[in-house]
Amino acid sequence: MKNNLNFIFIAILFFGFIQSTIGQENYSDNPSESQFITEDVERFWQAFDNIDSLGKDAFKEYVENGTDGVKGFMKYRIENADALYKTVRERKNDYLKSRNVLKDLEAKKREIKKIYTELKELYPKAVFPPIYFVVGRFNSGGTVSDAGIILGTEMMENLNGLTGLVAHELIHYQQNMKGKTTLLFQSLKEGSADFIGELISGTHINKEAFKYGEANSENLKKEFVKRMNKKKLKDWLYGTSGKDDRPNDLGYWIGYKITEAYYNKMEDKKEAILQILNIENPLEFTKESDFFN
Secondary structure (H helix, E strand, O other), X not given: OOOOXXXXXXXXXXXXXXXXXXOOOOOEOOHHHOOEEOHHHHHHHHHHHOHHHHHHHOOXXXXXXXXXXXXXXXXXXXXXXXXXXXXXXXXXXXXXXXXXXXXXXXXXXXXXXXXXXXXXXXXXXXXXXXXXXXXXXXXXXXXXXXXXXXXXXXXXXXXXOHHHHHHHHHHHOOOOOOOOOOHHHHHHHHHHHHHHHHHHHOOOOOHHHHHHHHHOHHHHHHHHHHHOOOOOOOOXXXXXXXXXXXXXXXXXXXXXXXXXXXXXXXXXXXXXXXXHHOOOXXXXXXXXXXXXX
């Protein structure tokens, strides 16, 4: 099994898309106080090691006494302790591949706290949701919720790409966009998260879409203008029809490019970030960017 952080990214984005709002009431506004919660992983492996003696009740305590991360990972994913027990029995060797995946987490924590600090400098109102590391049933790489960012560690073999993933998701927790959920709205939401995420981290993980977008820029711009005020997202976000060789999620690329054009026009870069995170009218924002001339 190869590193699946790209899959985790797609899964998180999809579930983040179907959530209308993300609460911020309990999040820290201090980068140094950001939380990385791993206790669920530790409890999973304790249960795993005692599965023969505990039998079908092996993961009862893991499920019933889990953190908000486990609770947020139950519906459509873990489901219940019996389902988890069955999956572990069937895929024991696959679980073992991820046993030590968090061994380099301390180094990643330093990287992530650094990008948090960068965002705080650009956007003083920034808040920082907890990151929960849990273990599920190989059916979801992760999700976002009011609890924070939740990652299924059984889907990973290493933490490559984690910083870029967290940077993107972090921006979603700051956004307060208004408007109808059109292709333009959602492309700006995702693309601006990529843009600001790259500003603070130096990277993003949508490289395939960006490479294709740059190579086919003029044709894609014409197509996008015709569709941007419609609600249909296919061929731009979260799936393709197969009509050509385009990769998934070109909406990230074009939303990034519109945001980049807007940012570059603004002399006051902090004001630019403020406006990008609080877009009142996606169409007016796009016109102001001059991206489509």
